[in-house]
Amino acid sequence: MEISTTKLAEFSTSCLVKAGVPEHEAEIITNTMIEADARGIHSHGVMRLPIYIERIQNELIRSVSKVIVEQENKATAMLDGTFSAGQIVGTKAMEMAIEKAEEYGVGVVTAKNSNHFGIAAHYALMASKKDMIGIVMSNTAPLMPPTGGAEKVLGNNPLAIAAPTNGKYPLLLDMALSNVALGKVIFSQKKGIAIPEGWGADQNGKATTDPSAVLNGGFISPVGGPKGFGLALMVETLTGVLSGGDFSKMIPSMYDLTQKQSISHFMLVINVSYFMDVERFKDLASMLSSYVKNAVKASGVDELYLPGEIEFSIEEKRMQSGIPISDSVLDELRKLAETLQVPGLD
Ligand SMILES: NC(=O)c1ccc[n+]([C@@H]2O[C@H](COP(=O)([O-])OP(=O)(O)OC[C@H]3O[C@@H](n4cnc5c(N)ncnc54)[C@H](O)[C@@H]3O)[C@@H](O)[C@H]2O)c1
Known part of the structure; x- marks a missing residue:
């Protein structure tokens, strides 16, 4: 419907x-x-x-949010979300990072004791709408083992980067650091089909194409093997560790209704005008985009897409x-x- x-x-x-x-x-x-x-x-x-x-x-997320500025310097701030909704904490953190970047060229804001904030793109786009570059990260409850491991220690920590262009859309990379979301594995199990290699591992940490093995005590895998694992670890460092909040195994599942989740976010905003004229940056970013869009296509491919482009065009249609x-x-x-x-x- x-x-x-x-x-x-x-x-x-x-x-x-x-x-x-x-x-x-x-x-x-x-x-x-x-x-x-x-x-x-x-x-x-x-x-x-x-x-x-x-x-x-269940009073695990505050109904009325209370976000405290725990520490603040010129271009940086640390927030305590006091278990408010992630969207409210994330918005406040990004608004502060933008204000700081407007004044000092760069703004970095961390937040701890927050909750699930939804899509990272939302916050990165707040910066690109102001002609700045937004870099957004969050940690999550652990879902993935380290390379060679068989225990969940890292979240599929989302990472989004948005940059303004003179084209129809900004450049927007918005991704989880797992190869795929668990939902895609559940979908394959329901359809009775194998999952591609690289999506997940069984309970012993052994790579598998059987969705049931992933869902019965197994794991989803980091994107790109050890590189994705490394990226997830560094996102955990910039979020949970740098904010002074919880990380890794300290964070319970969102579906555990007995415990609060302490999720952390990291927002970095770069004011392009401190580097060059904003219009020049947008022209150059558009030129880069055109190199990608107009690249020679592999056989059987009709169109090449920039990160974010597919989602922007779906959004345009669905708003109508x-x-x-x-x-x-x-x-x-x-x-x-x-x-x-x-x-x-x-
Ligand atoms: N809040 C949280 O705890 C949390 C955790 C994980 C993920 N997320 C969110 O989940 C969402 C989905 O993440 P995902 O990794 O499944 O996304 P995805 O795999 O669908 O897309 C990842 C990126 O690849 C780009 N892309 C996809 N196909 C492309 C193509 N053919 N050509 C060029 N670029 C292409 C997309 O535009 C996007 O920027 C994101 O919005 C993320 O922020 C949130």
Whole structure:
């Protein structure tokens, strides 16, 4: 079923408000989920609304957020999210990083004791919309073993980098550091098909193409083997360690309703105008983009894409046509509407 972004946003906001979230915060949380769905990243869209609300109702996420500036210097700051919603902490951290970059050329802000903040792209784009470069990282509960290991110690820590161009879209890389999301392994198991090599390992850490082996005590694998593992480790260092927050095995799963999660974020903003005229940067970034777009294609390939481009074009269409919501997510949202006694989506 396709649902208009306005209707979906109204529904999500009213659910969050019913759970005690102030309206302006509910709108921020909602917008990041709608943006994810519109961009085709359903794993971070409204399918997360029920778990966010469950965590709010269990007082694992603050309903009314409280973000404390723990330490601040000219171009840097450390925030304590005090277990507020990740979207509110992430937004505040990026806003501060932008303000600092406006004044000092660069802004670096860490945040600890936050929660799942949705898609990293949302925050990186806040910087590129101001003609700056945004670099965003977050840690997550551990999902992946180190190279050669058979124990979950690193999250699939997202990393996003956005840079302005003079083209239709900014350059935007937004990725998890696992080869694929666990959801794709679950999808393959349901379809009864093997997963490609490199997606996961069994409980002994041995590479496997059997989705059930990954799901029954196994692991998803870092993107690009030891390089992805190394990147995930460094993201964990810049988020959990540099913020003074939790990291690795200290972080419980989002679906564990007995414990708070202390997620950390890292926001770095570079003010392009401290390096060169902004229009020149955007022209050069567009020139780089055109080298990529116009590169010789491999046989059978119709078009080459820049990072972010596929998601931007899906988003453009869906803002007009609405967002396809799967039957299983719709069922969950119906149950949520009943429990919270808010008008449903039907
Ligand atoms: N908050 C969290 O804890 C958390 C954790 C993990 C992931 N995430 C989010 O999940 C989302 C999905 O991550 P993912 O790694 O599955 O994304 P993905 O694999 O779909 O895409 C990764 C990147 O590759 C680019 N890309 C994909 N196909 C391309 C092609 N054919 N040509 C050129 N570029 C291409 C995309 O534009 C994107 O920038 C991201 O938004 C990420 O921020 C969040």
